[in-house]
Amino acid sequence: MNCTEVASVLDESPVELSSNGLPRAIAAHVEDCRDCAAAVIAQRGMAADAPGFASDDLLDRILGALPGDSSATQRAAKRRPRRLAIVGGILVLGGAVYAAIRVLSGDADLPFGESMVSQGREATESEDDYSTDESSEQNVAESLMAFVDAAEAEDQRAFTDTWLGSGSLPDGEYFSLLKVAPRYPDEAAAAGLEGAAVVEFTVTETGDVADVTIAESTHALFEQPSIDAARRFKYKPRVANGSAEPVPGVRNRIAFVLHNAQLADENEPESAGTGGTEDSDSVDEQSQQAFDALLMPILECLQAGNLQCIELGLDEMLAIREWTPIQVAQVSRIYGFVHHRQGNYERAIEAYERAVGLIGDVSQHYYTAPLMTIARIHYERGRYQQAFDAAVEYLKHASNVSAGAYGFVDELRRLGAVPR
Amino acid sequence: MAQDEKNRFAALIEPQLDTLYRAAYRLYRNRADAEDLVQDVCLKAFDRLEQLESVKSKRAWLLRIEYNVFIDQSRRQSRAPLESLDEDSLATGPSWSPESMIEGEQLIIRLADAWPQLMSEQQALLALHSEGYKLAELTEITGLPLGALKARLHRARVRLGKLVHDIEQRQRFAAVSGESK
Numbered sequence: 001m002n003c004t005e006v007a008s009v010l011d012e013s014p015v016e017l018s019s020n021g022l023p024r025a026i027a028a029h030v031e032d033c034r035d036c037a038a039a040v041i042a043q044r045g046m047a048a049d050a051p052g053f054a055s056d057d058l059l060d061r062i063l064g065a066l067p068g069d070s071s072a073t074q075r076a077a078k079r080r081p082r083r084l085a086i087v088g089g090i091l092v093l094g095g096a097v098y099a100a101i102r103v104l105s106g107d108a109d110l111p112f113g114e115s116m117v118s119q120g121r122e123a124t125e126s127e128d129d130y131s132t133d134e135s136s137e138q139n140v141a142e143s144l145m146a147f148v149d150a151a152e153a154e155d156q157r158a159f160t161d162t163w164l165g166s167g168s169l170p171d172g173e174y175f176s177l178l179k180v181a182p183r184y185p186d187e188a189a190a191a192g193l194e195g196a197a198v199v200e201f202t203v204t205e206t207g208d209v210a211d212v213t214i215a216e217s218t219h220a221l222f223e224q225p226s227i228d229a230a231r232r233f234k235y236k237p238r239v240a241n242g243s244a245e246p247v248p249g250v251r252n253r254i255a256f257v258l259h260n261a262q263l264a265d266e267n268e269p270e271s272a273g274t275g276g277t278e279d280s281d282s283v284d285e286q287s288q289q290a291f292d293a294l295l296m297p298i299l300e301c302l303q304a305g306n307l308q309c310i311e312l313g314l315d316e317m318l319a320i321r322e323w324t325p326i327q328v329a330q331v332s333r334i335y336g337f338v339h340h341r342q343g344n345y346e347r348a349i350e351a352y353e354r355a356v357g358l359i360g361d362v363s364q365h366y367y368t369a370p371l372m373t374i375a376r377i378h379y380e381r382g383r384y385q386q387a388f389d390a391a392v393e394y395l396k397h398a399s400n401v402s403a404g405a406y407g408f409v410d411e412l413r414r415l416g417a418v419p420r
Numbered sequence: 421m422a423q424d425e426k427n428r429f430a431a432l433i434e435p436q437l438d439t440l441y442r443a444a445y446r447l448y449r450n451r452a453d454a455e456d457l458v459q460d461v462c463l464k465a466f467d468r469l470e471q472l473e474s475v476k477s478k479r480a481w482l483l484r485i486e487y488n489v490f491i492d493q494s495r496r497q498s499r500a501p502l503e504s505l506d507e508d509s510l511a512t513g514p515s516w517s518p519e520s521m522i523e524g525e526q527l528i529i530r531l532a533d534a535w536p537q538l539m540s541e542q543q544a545l546l547a548l549h550s551e552g553y554k555l556a557e558l559t560e561i562t563g564l565p566l567g568a569l570k571a572r573l574h575r576a577r578v579r580l581g582k583l584v585h586d587i588e589q590r591q592r593f594a595a596v597s598g599e600s601k
Contacts, residue, residue, distance in 0.1 A: 007574040011555055038581025039574065045531035045584060046550035051445030051454070054437045058455055062433070062462045063426055293563055297541045297572070300495070309539075312575070316568060 005029050006036040010043050140292035141330055144299050148337045149369060156372050160404030174203050174238040174247050175419075182229035182254055188221045189258065195219045196255040197226035205244040207235045207401065215251060226254045234396060236406045244406075291327050294320070298334065307338050314338075329358040329366055336370060345377050368398040372405065379412070388417030429466050432473065436482050439551075443483060446547035447490050449532055457493070461486045483553075483561045487544050494540030527584070534583035542576035549573055 006026050030037040188195070195218035201209045212230045214223045230252065237244040294317045301309045314331055317323075323331070336351035352370040359367040371394035378387035391409050395401055440461060444454035464485055465472050475481045535543065548558055558573075559566050 004574055007570065007577075010577065011549075011570060011573065034582075035578045038579075038585060039577040040581070041527070041584055042531075042546070042577040042580035043550070045527045045580070046446070046546055049446075049449075049528045049531060051442045054441035054458065055451070055455060058441070058458065059430065059434055059437060061455075062459050063430055065459060065463065066426055066429070066466050294568070296491070297539055300539045300541070309575075316571060320565065320568065 003033050003035045005033060006039055010039055140295045140299055141288075141327070144295055144302065144334065145330060145366075147299065147302050148333060149365075152337065152369065152373055156376070157402065157404075159376050160372075160402050160408055174207075174235050174250075176233060176235050179252075180229045180232040182222075182225040182256070184256060184258075185221045185225055188219070188256065192258065193219060193221065194255075194257050195222050196253055197222040198251055198253045199226050199230040200249060200251050201230055201233075203235045203237060203247040203250050205237050205246055207237045207395070207406065209233045209235070210246075211248070222254070222256050225256075229254065236395065236409060239406075239410075287321075287324065287327075290321070291317075291323060302334075307341055310334065310338050325358045325360075326366065329355045332358065333366070333370055336373070340373065340377070345381065349374055349377050368394055371398070375408070379408075384412050384415040384417045388412040389420060392419065425466075425469060428473070429469055432478065433462055433465065433482075436479055439479055440482060440486055443486060443548055443551050444490075446550060447543055449535060457486065457490060460489055460493075464489065477560070480557060480560045483548065484563075487548070487561050490544055491540050494543075530584045530587050531580070533587050534580055537583050538576065538580060541572065542579060545569070545573045546576050546580060 006029065009023070009026060026036075026040075030040055187193075197217035198215040199212055200215040201212040204210050209231055212227045214227065217223050217226070233252075238247050239245070294313070298310050298313045301307070301313070314335055317331060318328070332351045332355035336348045336355060339345070339348035339351055352374050355370050356367055356374070361367065371390050375387045375390035375394065378384075378390060388409065391405065391412065395405060395409065437458065440458045441454055444457040444461075445451065448454050448457060461482060465482060472478060472481065538546070545558065545562070548561060553561065555566060555569060555573075558564075559569055562569065564572070
């Protein structure tokens with residue numbers, strides 16, 4: 001769908017063109033151009049089906065439906081706190097914390113559309129207030145991400161469940177995925193004190209750490225920081241006879257060396273969480289409004305299962321203006337989703353990796369969510385090391401990881417992938 | 421006080437009713453739903469009576485409410501999946517020139533069949549534009565930037581036209597092959 005030869009003519013003269021026939025130059029063009037021919041057909045159809053006029057009694061019916069017990073101003077004022085509470089609640093649930101904080105802190109002047117402001121009157125309400133459906137107050141970007149999340153989660157469950165076999169996990173020993181560097185205690189640093197602590201804990205069935213205690217330490221100052229760090233370790237759990245099981249009594253020595261607190265096993269990967277692009281959470285309101293407005297038709301396309309119109313819409317979004325890194329990450333994720341569905345696997349990986357690369361905070365869902373999909377695509381294309389790298393990165397930072405995901409990682413190790 | 425408000429409101433809204441109705445009719449393509457939409461819009465406008473009184477372009481202000489309410493209502497309604505156009509089948513069909521194509525009442529009927537398959541935003545843009553609103557007014561009503569508006573309006577036209585053509589071709593084939601509709 002590229003030809004817009006007739007577009008400007010149809011834009012400017014919708015009715016006159018249809019009733020007077022096509023100018024000769026355009027008539028010749030549409031004989032050969034399907035897109036333009038279709039556009040003219042649509043224009044003619046719309047012009048032919050002209051509506052009449054409103055019923056004579058419509059105004060009476062409208063006036064009869066108006067509430068009559070209090071003034072419009074009073075009704076609006078009464079409704080505002082309830083609406084604020086509902087909006088605040090829904091936005092918090094939807095994850096749009098920024099707008100929710102504004103509402104709940106008493107700042108009731110939600111952003112208003114530009115054209116209304118241009119009327120010369122200070123806007124006091126969002127055009128979103130015109131909606132009768134409170135749920136439509138939810139940020140469109142969040143709705144889109146929720147849609148993509150749900151679709152990808154379903155695929156992921158189906159994929160990782162294959163590693164569960166017939167209801168059981170593949171047997172394998174536990175191994176660490178993430179070890180967090182401890183905080184060097186200020187008092188010890190000020191005193192020039194170095195030392196170590198040995199923590200003892202249980203690796204649970206889910207790969208988390210529980211019941212952390214100090215087995216021994218060179219100084220009490222190092223104990224709490226060691227416990228705090230150990231609680232954040234993550235493991236792939238032990239699986240025996242097809243079931244994950246806890247492993248008690250796991251010990252780890254944590255050394256504190258001035259200028260660089262180090263872990264006992266330096267071959268284990270350090271935790272991530274440093275570097276990357278800083279994402280601004282303080283998205284400009286107008287930018288978010290514009291972003292949401294452009295995403296709305298894309299959300300409809302997704303809900304209707306029409307993927308073809310999405311890419312054009314996304315291209316247009318990126319061309320129109322500069323967006324924040326997190327907004328571009330959201331757009332990239334949608335690209336990835338669409339390409340994946342259409343079987344464009346390399347482009348899907350490229351888009352997902354771009355989304356991941358834009359998120360500096362590895363604890364964010366936007367960072368972890370695409371990783372397992374990237375792993376899956378690499379696996380399906382025989383790139384086991386890359387699949388392993390992405391899957392391990394996912395396991396390090398995601399919450400509520402399924403047992404099948406660990407089984408997948410085990411399988412990749414059996415296929416020759418190694419921890420980096 | 422309340423009656424005074426209603427009187428003020430009636431004086432403001434009456435000149436806009438046909439405008440609102442015609443746009444609503446193009447959106448829903450039937451009188452009952454169109455008038456329901458107009459009523460919903462007017463109820464919202466009544467709650468903002470002071471704003472309605474002070475706003476410069478009442479028509480654009482009200483149409484913007486109508487546009488937003490229509491989009492919201494459409495999102496809430498369950499929608500049939502959009503039919504994907506098989507470009508190959510269209511390419512191999514008989515050549516189609518708009519001059520020789522379905523005309524008049526047939527075109528309206530085909531268009532009514534195709535209409536639900538458009539996205540709600542596409543319906544809204546086509547409806548408002550065919551009511552004679554210029555692009556500058558449409559940018560004010562929809563809040564879309566001009567470039568995006570033009571691109572979407574054109575895509576909506578092309579999409580609708582292809583759907584109409586597709587329906588026409590299927591019905592011709594059904595007629596030729598003896599299938600009942």
